[in-house]
Amino acid sequence: MKERNSPNDIIPAILNHLRNGSTTLSELSKDTKINRVTLSLYLDAFKKANLIKKRKNGREQIIFLNHYDDSYFDLPIRQSDKKEMKTIYAIIRRYCQLEYKKEPTKTHVYKILYELAQEENLKVPVGWYQHGHCSVLIYSGNESELMKLPYENKIKEKVQEFCKLEPVELQKQIYKKYKNKLYQFKEDIRSVEQEQINDFLMQLLKLTPQETIDVTTDFIRATMLLGWDQTKDIFFKHLWKYIATIEYKESLKNYYGDEINDLLKETIIKRKEETQYELSQRIIQYTDSKHSQDKLYQKWVKKK
Structure with a gap:
């Protein structure tokens, strides 16, 4: 040429x-x-x-x-795989509208894609993220059917099975079906009481990925010092997001290989640092408050 x-x-x-x-x-x-x-x-x-x-x-x-408009974390996807995934999305949407007269959510779409990838041996990037199964290709609802798929009937069956469920119910079903104890733990800890928290913290330490042990240990220490009510928001807004990003990285290695380590490196570092910062700020607030209370108490003692 x-x-x-x-x-x-x-x-x-x-x-x-x-x-x-x-x-x-x-x-x-x-x-x-x-x-x-x-x-x-x-x-x-x-x-x-x-x-x-x-x-x-x-x-x-x-x-x-530097940037991919249609993927999470700017992760690259082969054009041939993207074409197949967009077609799957469009077929899911078509059958969901036909069967249930409603639009599928991302939870429905990514769950069905994950099931198809497992059962049809599809080489597409889909893994575990914050709420369970998550495709790298963002579902927009505007995808078109770009090719014929030999497993379209399987897609229809999956739509009938999953699209009737509400997203939260579907998430819990996913965790149970795949016996994912870490994600089941994430749901269980939402309703934990303060008197139960120590047992839950020990369980968290056993389930969390090895890469997150140091930050998870910091979180546990902070919770034992401050109480669950003071750190619950940090768990769901920061620590879980950090843990889930590690889970996403590991679950995408079937598609990206070890290259995913570099592709998500900056994001993981950022989320780790955000969690550490939030924990340190909460402890500083606690110690400052305690110091102020001690000073007030000392003044009161001197006046007696």
Whole structure:
């Protein structure tokens, strides 16, 4: 094939390749038929315009787009997989409207996609996140049927099984079906009383991913000091989000391999630091309040 020379050919060729995910300079040159010198010039310009990112992987540089509009955490998805997933979404929506006269929620769509991936051996990015199954491709409700699927009847069966359920009920069913003790724990702790909290905290320490042990231990210490009423919001707004991101990373390794470690690294660090900050602020507030109370008490004692 003739080498590309025109910017009108070069720019779309590079971007179309990168939309399928991260790559190396060698892979990009081979696929686009653009020489490495020319590629380097364009990639430098893209980097200055904040269109791409580069990172070191041994002796090679990994190149990937800075932003993907239709995926969580800007994670790349192969175009062929995206086409299949969008078609699945559109078929789910069609049958849900037909059977139940309503729109499916993301919970319904991602649950059905996960089931299909398991049963039909689909190579699509879907894993476990904050509320159970979560696809990397964001469901918008505007997807079109782009291809014929041999398992459309299976989609219809899944819609009939799951779309009649309310999202919260479906989430609980998911946790039970897959015997996911960590996610079942997350639901159980919502209604725990203060006198039961120590047992729940020990259970949390056993269930939390190894990567989150240090922050989880900090949370447990803070809860034992301040009480569950003072840290409950931190668990659901920050710690659980951090834990769930680790779960998402691990569950997506079937699709991304170890590359997912780098793709989610910044997000995980940010969520870890946010949790630590919230815990430290809550403890500072407690110690400041206690110090003020002690000073008032000492003044009262002196007046006696």
